[in-house]
Amino acid sequence: MTTQSPPVRPPTVRRRRSSLRLVGWWRHGRILVGLVLLAVASTAAIIGFSEDVPRSVLVVPVVIGSLVLNPRTLPWFVVLLLALLVSTVVFSPDSIDARAIWSIAVMFVVGLFVLLMSFRRTRLGVAGIQGESMFVDLRDRILNQGGIPALPPGWHAESALTSAGGTLFAGDFVVASRPTRDRLDLVVVDVSGKGEQAGTRALLLSGAFGGLLGALPPDQFLPAANDYLLRQDWDEGFATAVHLSLDLTTGCYEVRSAGHPPAVLRSAGSGRWSVLTSEGPVLGLMPDAEFIPHRGVLERGDAVMLYTDGMVEEPRRDIDLGIDRLLGEAESLLRGEFRDAAQRLVDALGSKDDDRAMVVVNRL
Structure with missing residues (x-):
């Protein structure tokens, strides 16, 4: 030996x-x-x-x-x-x-x-100051992880995040990646729990999901994220997510959801918002999960929004009513102008006692 x-x-x-x-x-x-x-x-x-x-x-x-x-x-x-x-x-x-x-x-x-x-x-x-600086650095890293990469001419994307209680540690986070010149991947995630209670899990998942997002094809990301959560064996180890993979040359997109509120699309031709239905279970609950995509093409003037349940859920109100309110608010508030759209919608909608995240992608 x-x-x-x-x-x-x-x-x-x-x-x-x-x-x-x-x-x-x-x-x-x-x-x-x-x-x-x-x-x-x-x-x-x-x-x-x-x-x-x-x-x-x-x-x-x-x-x-x-x-x-x-x-x-x-x-x-x-x-x-x-x-x-x-x-x-x-x-x-x-x-x-x-x-x-x-x-x-x-x-x-x-x-x-x-x-x-x-x-x-x-x-x-x-020591105390060093520990606080470590948390501040981790917070900055998770916020930078959700930064939208530079896009080619003809595209505009932005994100906004507000946590419960006004702290900068939230259970909602955004991960963005541009693995190739012609592809943009965006994921909006809602970790179980709220505010600071979910902040530590969100920090860990943000780094893991960021690595997976840039390394895997679009159809393999959510299954890999689901397997990662199952391996953690947390007491509250589940999360919901919605994943957008967009071809920046043709405008073709795929949306996959994991127990998450559906993405919504604005068609420039009709000026109306519609729900993009996709199916998939919550991450971290069952192995070998399947996620059925919704496919389409973003034409000039079209926009797609990804958001967390804090934008559409409030106590004693059905989530479908919340989605209807989101669509109505987007139609009246934005009117085809998508500059600062994510922040305006986060400020106008949702529960102040829940984390809220929003991503808006617009083809100019």
Whole structure:
């Protein structure tokens, strides 16, 4: 029996990683030393000028430390601050009164709260500001993933997204890809749950669906997305989606739906909106699912809209009535002008308590 030794990294890579690690330690060490000196100076000021300097000044290093120190260092720093707080009582007992007792009690409560938060952050392994910046970066990536690529002359496409509660983390997202010069693929997805609860699943699925969309033929995307969701084995592991594959040369298109509200088409000849019926089950519920496409051709002046159920569903209202309202609003609000159409429709329609996404593609 033979065993394979782990791959050996080149010396330059090892040196670079060691240098980056040393730089990180040096920066964190300087911050820690600065906070310790601030805490000691505050304690000395409290003991030496107990009548003028309140003990509550020790809250400042606690708050700063909770933001910039990593979870391994923060608990020890909080313990040090509480020990310094006790030392103010030992070395200046004459200053203890009811006001000072309340101040000490509040400080201990704050310290306990910061300790609990540091234990929770240990799972992530980064400080508070770093964790927030990571989430902001992930949010920006999911928004950029839904950006519509540049289209050739004669085509216009745009998207709009609004989450429940006004946050930028939503269970609805858009993925766009232009795998070839003549083809545009757009997918609008609604992940189970709402707002921030579905945001983490949406972040993961956005990256996965983006890779699948650019790598697979149109008829294989939804089956592959369905298999991916089934493999995750989530408690709430389902999602609905609608997929548009468009030939930018001929205008031929295919629309496939996975348990999603149907796409709608405006014909320039009649000026009317109609529903594009396609069939398919919700993603992540059943294996070997089949998705029946709706095929057609976009002529000049035609437009197609993809949207999520937040645009057409409201409590105590049937979804068919919501689709009728969407068509009526599009007919009266747009009137053949599709600049900023997606944002205008998102602002005008749907439930404010649900995530809403809209994509509009128009052949000029």
